[in-house]
Amino acid sequence: MTSPGLSLREVTAASVRAICALKVADSQNGYVAANAVSIAQAYFEPTAVFRAAYAGETPVGFIMWRPGSDDPDRVISLWRFMIDRDHQGKGYGKAALSLWLQQRREDGIRLVTTSVVLGPASPLDFYRSLGFDLTGEIRPNGESLLSLRL
Numbered sequence: 001m002t003s004p005g006l007s008l009r010e011v012t013a014a015s016v017r018a019i020c021a022l023k024v025a026d027s028q029n030g031y032v033a034a035n036a037v038s039i040a041q042a043y044f045e046p047t048a049v050f051r052a053a054y055a056g057e058t059p060v061g062f063i064m065w066r067p068g069s070d071d072p073d074r075v076i077s078l079w080r081f082m083i084d085r086d087h088q089g090k091g092y093g094k095a096a097l098s099l100w101l102q103q104r105r106e107d108g109i110r111l112v113t114t115s116v117v118l119g120p121a122s123p124l125d126f127y128r129s130l131g132f133d134l135t136g137e138i139r140p141n142g143e144s145l146l147s148l149r150l
Contacts, residue, residue, distance in 0.1 A: 022084040053096040060087040078114035115143035
């Protein structure tokens with residue numbers, strides 16, 4: 001599902017403040033880092049790539065990824081993904097992630113991994129609705145690993 005007018009764009013000097021101002025719902029705090037933290041971390045992780053999700057000309061979310069360690073040419077790790085609290089429930093999350101997955105498939109990626117913190121506001125059901133499955137692996141930070149074959 002891709003919403004008309006939904007796009008993934010580079011974060012620029014002109015847009016970075018608006019992207020950093022995007023916030024998840026209060027109940028989701030602790031499940032994903034703030035966008036400013038993600039952008040700062042990407043500075044120290046040279047393989048990290050991040051984009052802002054836009055609905056028309058309005059920034060609605062943020063996504064960040066990096067090559068997977070198993071086979072960086074065919075495996076990718078979805079590191080961060082969020083939709084702003086004011087834009088949740090409108091289909092932007094599924095549309096943005098579906099668009100991103102389509103782009104990765106076109107890039108030749110065959111496996112996408114991500115991880116979630118389990119709990120009451122966990123995004124686990126969201127990822128499962130897009131085809132991700134729990135692998136049974138728990139990362140050292142306590143997050144549960146998910147994967148999706150493209």
